[in-house]
Amino acid sequence: xxxxxxxxxxxxxxxxxxxxxxxxxxxxxxxxxxxxxxxxxxxxxxxxxxxxxxxxxxxxxxxxx
Amino acid sequence: xxxxxxxxxxxxxxxxxxxxxxxxxxxxxxxxxxxxxxxxxxxxxxxxxxxxxxxxxxxxxxxxxxxxxxxxxxxxxxxxxxxxxxxxxxxxxxxxxxxxxxxxxxxxxxxxxxxxxxxxxxxxxxxxxxxxxxxxxxxx
Numbered sequence: 261x262x263x264x265x266x267x268x269x270x271x272x273x274x275x276x277x278x279x280x281x282x283x284x285x286x287x288x289x290x291x292x293x294x295x296x297x298x299x300x301x302x303x304x305x306x307x308x309x310x311x312x313x314x315x316x317x318x319x320x321x322x323x324x325x
Numbered sequence: 326x327x328x329x330x331x332x333x334x335x336x337x338x339x340x341x342x343x344x345x346x347x348x349x350x351x352x353x354x355x356x357x358x359x360x361x362x363x364x365x366x367x368x369x370x371x372x373x374x375x376x377x378x379x380x381x382x383x384x385x386x387x388x389x390x391x392x393x394x395x396x397x398x399x400x401x402x403x404x405x406x407x408x409x410x411x412x413x414x415x416x417x418x419x420x421x422x423x424x425x426x427x428x429x430x431x432x433x434x435x436x437x438x439x440x441x442x443x444x445x446x447x448x449x450x451x452x453x454x455x456x457x458x459x460x461x462x463x464x465x
Binding site: 284285286288289291292297298300301304 | 402404463
């Protein structure tokens with residue numbers, strides 16, 4: 261699954277650690293999501309969407325798209 | 326933007342659960358040693374004391390299991406998934422190797438087998454699986 265997490269995070273001038281703190285996950289988890297090595301659970305995806313103020317589909321897209 | 330309390334609570338929770346699991350595992354290893362060697366060295370095969378040692382070992386084992394589940398729930402979701410996948414891998418590896426190991430006496434490759442050796446297979450498989458899966462996700 262692809263995502264725009266890195267770009268959106270950079271837009272807000274947040275570090276991976278900043279984002280991890282707000283989501284109560286480790287920095288490694290944020291790094292793995294950004295690199296597409298780990299797909300977050302639905303609750304975490306909703307948390308991310310709420311944090312960035314946009315729908316989930318604006319953050320994540322299937323690999324083929 | 327950084328809320329240090331959140332990260333600290335995640336890390337503090339994990340640290341606490343790790344320490345509890347360490348204590349529970351230590352107690353289980355100790356009670357296993359007492360259960361195994363106590364009858365011959367400490368209480369001269371007194372049956373009621375042996376049953377007591379077995380019951381204590383079982384209860385401490387259940388406490389260790391509970392501590393492990395608490396430890397899993399203290400992790401963040403990627404850590405938890407890594408450990409659960411490692412458990413699945415460990416189950417498969419242990420099953421395959423145990424079948425081979427169990428067949429060795431029948432094939433006259435070994436004279437007898439020690440069931441406790443399976444514990445080493447479980448331990449090594451689990452540690453290797455966690456490290457491999459974690460590195461796959463976190464390495465650049």
